[in-house]
Amino acid sequence: MKQTRRTFIATGAAATAALGMPTILRAQPSEYVIGASLPLTGPFATAGQLVAPAFTLAEKLINDEGGIGGTPIRFVTEDSGYIPQNALANYQRALATEGDALVAYFGDSTGFMKLVAPELTGDQARLMGSTSFASELANPATNPYQYLAGPSYQDQFDILLQNIKDAGGSNVAFIFSNTEFGRDPIEHGKMRAEELGIEVVLEESTKPQGADIPTHVTKLAQSGAEYAILQGYVTGVWPQLIGGARQFGLPTQFMGTFWGMEKLIADRVTAEAGPFLDGYQGVMPYRYFYDREDAPRYQLFAEAAKEMFAGTPLENYMSTWTLQTMCALEIAIKALRDTVEGGNEPTPDNLAAALSGITDWDTGGFFGGPVSMVDNKIGTGRVYQYSTETGLFTPTSDWFTV
Amino acid sequence: MGEFIQFTLNGLMAGTIYALIAVGIVSVFKATKVVNFAHGYIIMFGAYFYFTFSVIVPGAPWAPDWLQSWEPAWMVAMKADLPMFSPMGAVLDWLSNLPRIVLGLAGAVICNALLGLLIERTLMRPLIGQSTFAMIMITVGLISVLSGTKGLIWTADAEFVPHIAPNTPIRLNLFDTPIFLFGADLVNVAVALLLFGAIVAMVRYTKGGVAIRATAEDQSTAYSMGISVPRVFSRAWVLAATTGAIAGAILATRNGVSPSLGLFGFSVLAIVLMGGLDSYVGVFIAALTVGFLEAMAQWQFGGEFAEVVPYVAVLIVILIRPHGLFGQKEVERI
The missing domain is CATH 3.40.50.2300 (Response regulator)
Known part of the structure; x- marks a missing residue:
């Protein structure tokens, strides 16, 4: 075929489009969002109010560490009153508001996790941790996007x-x-x-x-x-x-x-x-917060908490409930980083695959040693x-x- | 046989506390013809007032140390020689808690009496002469108001309160089976029986009691006979609220303080319907029966059944005798 100036430009344009396409698909969002429902009122308000500051602390630490491959992360928390239907409404609102930037969600009860499970399909699915250690949730075959931040x-x-x-x-x-x-x-x-x-x-x-x-x-x-x-x-x-x-x-x-x-x-x-x-x-499942000697991640939390929560009970002690939330967030961030740094889009399926692939992970002291995600849970404790x-x-x- | 006796005793002890709760519902109904659906939440307030005055106030930085724990030198010396959780230790613990127990009971009774008075003055009295149904609906609305107000004042966490009597363990051997009883439970039963008996005697033999019964028969006639019906209403509500304060404090010592105490009112309402809304004797028998059935169901079938079996019995009784075991049959003439 004779190469004319017109065919050269057309071929060049087509090649550029073809090469540029993956770049467009993999376009980095300006930020990633992780949503959460917390029982800030209702029967477990005490636990919810102790857990809420963990999100501020996690956001600061993760962004100080460079976010997710250079992209910052933002946490959005809402009150559920410990009512699963409220938490589901919060989740649906976060999906509608944040769209694809919402990469993971944190639920506040077994009830919510079971209620939302059938909804987690197609573009409604997101990686999801929670306060629950319900055994039924630890099943990748039926709940591929949901995980436990410890043993069932x-x-x-x-x-x-x-x-x-x-x-x-x-x-x-x-x-x-x-x-x-x-x-x-x-x-x-x-x-x-x-x-x-x-x-x-x-x-x-x-x-x-x-x-x-x-x-x-x-x-x-x-x-x-x-x-x-x-x-x-x-x-x-x-x-x-x-x-x-x-x-x-x-x-x-x-x-x-x-x-x-x-x-x-x-x-x-x-x-x-x-x-x-x-x-x-x-x-x-975890070390207590005062047992920090062999837990560099806890030491980091303690330093940040001293500064961020001075004058509050969180300044010196992080409750077990807060630690569970921090661990769930660390797992989501680990899956997100593994996915993005592996050159994949942070779709729910890719994040679920990264979650299942967590093996011999050094959590920085949450657990006694390196842990693996087996059946979407970490079956370790003492x-x-x-x-x-x-x-x-x-x-x-x-x-x-x- | 020994176990049967154990669970019968447990059931009867729980039943006497139900009776003490029920007496408030019957008193208000006898005087005003209003079924107080919010009585459980008034009891819950009694429990939280007891918690406030026996735990929060004595623990405040400005409160004197003896209020939190009265420990004279002789008591410290006696405690030092005792093993932990010994019966004598339980008595000494109770003695050192006595100032805050007294403050707690006094605070609970006074605050609940004021609460009863407030409800009667602001919500019930304006409706005198109106349909009783409207007043009953107000008590339904009151459930949400009291439940929400509780959330504004206290947390939802389960809390501990001191026992109102020494909680020494009592062990017996009957039919080769060990029987376990809590000392505080026996005192709770005695307090409940005394209060119940005093109220029944008051309604039957005192002037104020006669006024309550006359008002219950016919408000207009009672008015015309010179009885102050609004005062009778006030007395009934205050009586219900103060007995509710004691019942709330006792429940709190047995089960801990938590918002779930409000739900006891609904269980007791079923007991009141079984016994007859206007019969103290009927309600007492029904309360003991339900306590006994609960304990038997707990023993034989487990916790889930304990919440169902007694109320099936209540339903059966109501189906056979709609006005309850000893309730007065209403005859409506058209």
């Missing part, structure tokens, strides 16, 4: 039961709130206990708040349980149960899961009601014990990975 409740029961077995325990009681949260690991726990040769001598369901403590304590006393695992409570019932049992002189060793392991609650109970939480144990004298939870086991 079933994993936490596995860790506690293994710990009981290692300590020579022979029987256990399961005391749980009659909620989805409370019942989550019970059937699995019974199977696991049987495998380990531990007898479950009591399965006691209680109200999530305002439970009839004397009745539950008498049932526990009659069961003769050496250990009792408490599940499905946040600020109430579990301390009253332990208080009642101690006043009765029961020698039962009480254990809790993540939401019953906050130092601020244990300290407050000790101040209001006496030292009966002494010796209380439970499973925690057992801690509370001392009323020091007001600290200290480890009583090595890190377990289940």
Whole structure:
């Protein structure tokens, strides 16, 4: 074919368009957005208000580190009142307002995560972490975009039961709130206990708040349980149960899961009601914030918090709930960075693939060592014990990975 | 058999506290013909007032140390020799908490009485002479107002309060089964029974009680006989609010202070319907029955059933006797 000036220009234009196309598709947004619903009012307002400043802190730290491949990140938080429908409305509003810049979302409950799950398809899907450790969510086949920032409740029961077995325990009681949260690991726990040769001598369901403590304590006393695992409570019932049992002189060793392991609650109970939480144990996925020596990431948070939250309770201590949120955000940022730095668009599918690919990741101290995302969760934790004298939870086991 | 006795005792103890809550609903109904749907939330306020005066106020920086914990030298010496959580230790703990318990109860009773008075003066009295239905609807609206106000004043966290009596453990052996009882629960039962008995006696034998019964029969006739009906209304509301304060404090010591205390009112409303809205005796029997059934369901079937089984029994009773076990049958003449 004869090359004329006209065909040369046409060919050149076509080549430029072809070469330029991927550049246009991969156009960097001016910023990435991560949205969040938090219970700033309602029954878990205390937790929500402690968690909210974590977003300010995370935004500053991540942007100081150069954002995501040079693009800054912005967090948008809204109040849900701990009502899943409100959180869903917040999510839909964030999708409509932020569009493709919204790359991930943080939910405030298992209820919301289950409610939003069917919506997470096509352009409505986003990578999604939350406060929930519900076992049902840790399933990439059904919930590819949702992840847990630690072990599921079933994993936490596995860790506690293994710990009981290692300590020579022979029987256990399961005391749980009659909620989805409370019942989550019970059937699995019974199977696991049987495998380990531990007898479950009591399965006691209680109200999530305002439970009839004397009745539950008498049932526990009659069961003769050496250990009792408490599940499905946040600020109430579990301390009253332990208080009642101690006043009765029961020698039962009480254990809790993540939401019953906050130092601020244990300290407050000790101040209001006496030292009966002494010796209380439970499973925690993360180091406590005061255990910073081998946690460079915590040291960074502490430095920033001292400056940003001077004069507030967050200046010196970050609650377990705040740490969980920080960890969930770090996981989202890790998936985002891996995706963008790998030259891929931060689409939900690419982010989900990056999430599944997190292997031997050094979190900077959240966990005991490098961790991997298996089945969209990090099945790691260890057992801690509370001392009323020091007001600290200290480890009583090595890190377990289940 | 031993376990049956254990759970029967647990149920009867819970039942007496239900009876103390129910007495407020019956008192208001007897005097005013208003079913107070918000009674549970008035109790919740009583519990939070008790928390305020027994925990928050004594813990304030300006409060004297003895109010938070009264520990004279002899008590410190006695405590030093005792093992942790011993029965004597429980008595000494209660003694050192006594100043704040007294302040808490006094504060709760006074503040709840004022709350009852406020509700009656501002919401109920303007509607005297209007349809009772409007007054009942006001109590429904009051639920949201009280629930929201509570959120403005206190947090939603579950809190601890001191027991109103020494919580010493009591252990017995019956039919080769260990029976466990809490000392504070026995005192709670005694307080509830005393208050219940005093109110019934007051309504039956005092001048004020006769006025309440006369007003309940017919307001216009009571007016014409020189009875101050508005004062009777006030008394009934104050009586309900003050017994509610004690009931709230007792519930708070058993179950902790939390917004869920407001929901007890609905459970107790079912008990009141079972016993008969205007019958103290009927309500007392119904309260003990529901407490017993709850404990049996908890023992045999677990927590989920404990919330259902007793209320199925309530429904059955109401289906058979719509005016309750001992309620006065309303005859409407057209």
